[in-house]
Amino acid sequence: MQRQLIWDIPTRLFHWLLVLSIVAQYATAEWMDNATQWHFYIGYFTLGLLVFRIIWGIIGPEYARFSQFVTGPKQVIAYLRTLFDKNSPSVAGHNPLGGWFVIVMLTLLIIQAISGLFMTDDIFLDGPYRAMADDSTLDVMNTLHHLAFDILIWVIALHIAAILFYAVYKKQKLVPAMLHGKKDTHSPAIKSSKLVLALIVAVLSAAALYYAIDVLPPEPEIEEYF
Ligand code: HEM
């Protein structure tokens, strides 16, 4: 076994920025008064992170790619059989079960961020897509924004519980690898973090977001009072 670079820098940055953003989104929605504007800005940033991760999942280094860690039911079942086996070898990237869990988390987060674009604080601030949607769409989006988070809280709790399970029961420490990127493994290392490509993808994601948030939606109608 050799110490090999598995998680590229952009994937690690994505993860920890995502964690900070979700905590901030919870704080600005639930704990702080008058923080809705910040909730919007951080929500756009989170959406940008997710757009980046989707593209990175297609063109990023080996272990960041969806095609590497999204497997069929056979692999998932085979992996499930070894789940409580203390000596099962650690997997270099996401394991077959964890891979699907990542997809569930990303999907819920995307639903959360997109439904937010239709929300209102009922006082001053409307999400950029609110004016474009009819009442039944707004109802659905409002339900989704609340429901997705109620589910996300449990999914995140399970994510952290799984990491603890691996550390305590299986003696596999996954968190250090998400920090420095390296794991002791027989699998090959990635050649590089593809930082220039990541920068281009980040700029493209930001541009796509600017278009979706600032250019695409119509100007909000200003009500005139006489
Ligand atoms: C808001 C809370 C969190 C969210 C939404 C979240 C989300 C995610 C996502 C989407 C991934 C997949 C990474 C990728 O391939 O891009 C991931 C992986 C990971 N997360 Fe989190 N995470 C959260 C909190 C945490 C915390 C607090 C820890 C540390 C205790 C942690 C440790 C890890 C580790 C170690 C992995 C890699 C798992 C593996 O080796 O397969 N996460 N997380």
Ligand code: HEM
């Ligand atoms: C992934 C990103 C996001 C997360 C995790 C998130 C999370 C939350 C949470 C937990 C709540 C409170 C729900 C409740 O009370 O049950 C909330 C409310 C809200 N969110 Fe988000 N949100 C996100 C993105 C957005 C975006 C992009 C917008 C708009 C551009 C937005 C607009 C709102 C509004 C207007 C409310 C209602 C605030 C109020 O009650 O005054 N959210 N969000």
